[in-house]
Amino acid sequence: MRTLHHWPLDPDSRQARLALAEKKLKFKLISVAPWAPTEAFLGVCVEGVPPCLVEDTDGGKAIISTARAICEYVTDDGSGRMPLLPHSARERAEARRLCHWFDVKFANDVNAYILTERLEKCLSATGAPDPSELRIGRGHLKFHLEYMEWLLESRDWLACNQMSLADLAAGAHISCLDYLDEIKWSKWSGLKEWYQKLKSRPSFRPLLKDTIPGLRPPHHYADLDF
Amino acid sequence: MRTLHHWPLDPDSRQARLALAEKKLKFKLISVAPWAPTEAFLGVCVEGVPPCLVEDTDGGKAIISTARAICEYVTDDGSGRMPLLPHSARERAEARRLCHWFDVKFANDVNAYILTERLEKCLSATGAPDPSELRIGRGHLKFHLEYMEWLLESRDWLACNQMSLADLAAGAHISCLDYLDEIKWSKWSGLKEWYQKLKSRPSFRPLLKDTIPGLRPPHHYADLDF
Numbered sequence: 001m002r003t004l005h006h007w008p009l010d011p012d013s014r015q016a017r018l019a020l021a022e023k024k025l026k027f028k029l030i031s032v033a034p035w036a037p038t039e040a041f042l043g044v045c046v047e048g049v050p051p052c053l054v055e056d057t058d059g060g061k062a063i064i065s066t067a068r069a070i071c072e073y074v075t076d077d078g079s080g081r082m083p084l085l086p087h088s089a090r091e092r093a094e095a096r097r098l099c100h101w102f103d104v105k106f107a108n109d110v111n112a113y114i115l116t117e118r119l120e121k122c123l124s125a126t127g128a129p130d131p132s133e134l135r136i137g138r139g140h141l142k143f144h145l146e147y148m149e150w151l152l153e154s155r156d157w158l159a160c161n162q163m164s165l166a167d168l169a170a171g172a173h174i175s176c177l178d179y180l181d182e183i184k185w186s187k188w189s190g191l192k193e194w195y196q197k198l199k200s201r202p203s204f205r206p207l208l209k210d211t212i213p214g215l216r217p218p219h220h221y222a223d224l225d226f
Numbered sequence: 227m228r229t230l231h232h233w234p235l236d237p238d239s240r241q242a243r244l245a246l247a248e249k250k251l252k253f254k255l256i257s258v259a260p261w262a263p264t265e266a267f268l269g270v271c272v273e274g275v276p277p278c279l280v281e282d283t284d285g286g287k288a289i290i291s292t293a294r295a296i297c298e299y300v301t302d303d304g305s306g307r308m309p310l311l312p313h314s315a316r317e318r319a320e321a322r323r324l325c326h327w328f329d330v331k332f333a334n335d336v337n338a339y340i341l342t343e344r345l346e347k348c349l350s351a352t353g354a355p356d357p358s359e360l361r362i363g364r365g366h367l368k369f370h371l372e373y374m375e376w377l378l379e380s381r382d383w384l385a386c387n388q389m390s391l392a393d394l395a396a397g398a399h400i401s402c403l404d405y406l407d408e409i410k411w412s413k414w415s416g417l418k419e420w421y422q423k424l425k426s427r428p429s430f431r432p433l434l435k436d437t438i439p440g441l442r443p444p445h446h447y448a449d450l451d452f
Contacts, residue, residue, distance in 0.1 A: 047327075062316045068294075069323035076315060089302060090288045097295040101273075104330055 002027040004070075005041055005052040007034055008210040009119055009179060011111065012067035012103075014172035016051040019071040019165065021203035023082050027053075035124050067172075068103060071165050084165050095159035098166035106144055106173055113137025118180050122215070141177065145188055152190040163198075171198045175207055181218040185226060192226075200224050228253040230296075231267055231278040233260055234436040235345055235405060237328075237337060238293035240398035242277040245297040245391065247429035249308050253279075261350050293398075294329060297391050310391050321385035324392035332370055332399055339363025344406050348441070367403065371414055378416040389424075397424045401433055407444040411452060418452075426450050 004020065004027050006013035020027050032041045037048040045052040045065050052065040053073070064070050075084040085092045114137040117129035148170065151158055159166040174195060177183055185192045198204060208222040220226035230246065230253050232239035246253050258267045263274040271278040271291050278291040279299070290296050301310040311318045340363040343355035374396065377384055385392040400421060403409055411418045424430060434448040446452035 057316065059314075059316065062319070064316075064319040064323065066323045066326040068326045069319045072322050073315060073319040076318060088285075089299060090283065090285065090290075092302060093288070093290040093295045093299040096298050097290065097292045100292040100294045100329070103326070108334075 002053065002055045003030055004028070005030045005032050005045065005054070006050050007032060009115075009176050009212060010034055010050055011107070011115075011169075011172040011176050013051040014175060014207055015067040015165075015169050016053065016070040017207065018168040018172060018203050019074050019084060020053075021206070022084055022168070022201070023074045023077070025074060033123070035120055067169075068099065071099070071168065075165060084163075084168070086160050086162050086164055088160075091160040091162075091164075095164040095166040098159050099169045102166075102169040102173055106170075109140035110137050110144060110177070111173070114141065114180070114182060115176060119176075119212075119215075123212070138182070141182065145183070145191060148194075149188055149190045152194050157194070167194075167198060171195070171204070175199075175204075179210075179212075179215075179217040179221055181221075185220070196224065196226070227282045229256055229280045230254070231256050231258050231271065231280070232276050233258060234433075235341075235402050235438060236260055236276060237333070237341075237395075237398040237402050239277040240401060240433055241293040241391075241395050242279065242296040243433065244394040244398060244429050245300045245310060246279075247432070248310055248394070248427070249300045249303070251300060259349070261346055293395075294325065297325070297394065301391060310389075310394070312386050312388050312390055314386075317386040317388075317390075321390040321392040324385050325395045328392075328395040328399055332396075335366035336363050336370060336403070337399070340367065340406065340408060341402060345402075345438075345441075349438070364408070367408065371409070371417060374420075375414055375416045378420050383420070393420075393424060397421070397430070401425075401430075405436075405438075405441075405443040405447055407447075411446070422450065422452070 002025060004013070004016055006017060006029055008031065032038055032050050034049055041052070042048050044054060044063060047065055049065070051067055051070055052063065053070045055062045055064070064073050071084070085095055113133050117133050117137070121127045121129055148158065155161060157163045157167050158170055174183065199208065211217070228251060230239070230242055232243060232255055234257065258264055258276050260275055267278075268274050270280060270289060273291055275291070277293055277296055278289065279296045281288045281290070290299050297310070311321055339359050343359050343363070347353045347355060374384065381387060383389045383393050384396055400409065425434065437443070
């Protein structure tokens, strides 16, 4: 039995869902808003922030939180099946560098503005989005999309020529922004091709079905041929 | 040949130095301030932020940046010698959860206030420390130190009963704050015992010899029996 406490439009939770699905691990989802953790969730996860994976193992219950630890945990199963990190040590390092880039830099530069203003404030009813904060976040987003396009000029996937945790991290972020229609795809051809490949994977399907009451995604959000 | 671009009082650079030294890998250090990357450094490292490891390998030059990618890279050598991650998958996940905790939460809650105000502003001559920002950072630091004490009540090291990358991440942060005399050790007995063990390791010695011109550490900083 495996349960993931997550929030549908949280990039970190999405990374964990993608990694579990890529490894073909079955799991149950329990939704918890990052800004309003329930008592039940706090009883499971001391930090009180999704994602948190709870798994029954031979050695008892494993409780693993943070997207990074969950992604490495499901990758690191010793089986070699559906590898989510490349075979070469250098490429693994590049994948982990990019995971960190999305976990920290992208999150601070972009999410801290766009997702906080458009999702958290709206859904927690703590105020209207501040246009100046959104402008800062959108400026940063443009820089990050340019960087991703540049990486994809010489690689099939973000870290190397194989899909890796770096693509799941990036795809998790990009998909949340796409739900909010923040990406003008006509401007980003290399990135669009990469995102089309990612969206077509079975692991991505459940994310494309997510809906948040009162916040409808654009038509192209779930379209594989957008 | 192996070179680490680092900055002496940067917790991320210190993590990388500790991991390299724990794995008994020889390396040359080049100092670069995070807020003023040199042209030469930008030519090596696109992000322009230390730490960045440059290593001659059979397949050419490996350039690996971010503390997390460097620490995983040196750990992940397939040798099993001086392991920096525990043997059990659950304990590895716990170590990585804590690494992320220090990389992201501790860095945002504490460094963003204390190190920015007391180091970056002072050394880049961009202003005097703001007492209200310092107060916020010190409040957060107290919470983090309590959390570490709580973890150490049931474990020899932070993630489990074996030293791991989580201890190196934490030790890197704590040592920078200790250089600034921000930790009142008499209040934190469990933490002090853990830090004494860490400070006594050969990998830690070079960090205790670091000096920043114009910014002298307290007497106890380099003392193993403080």
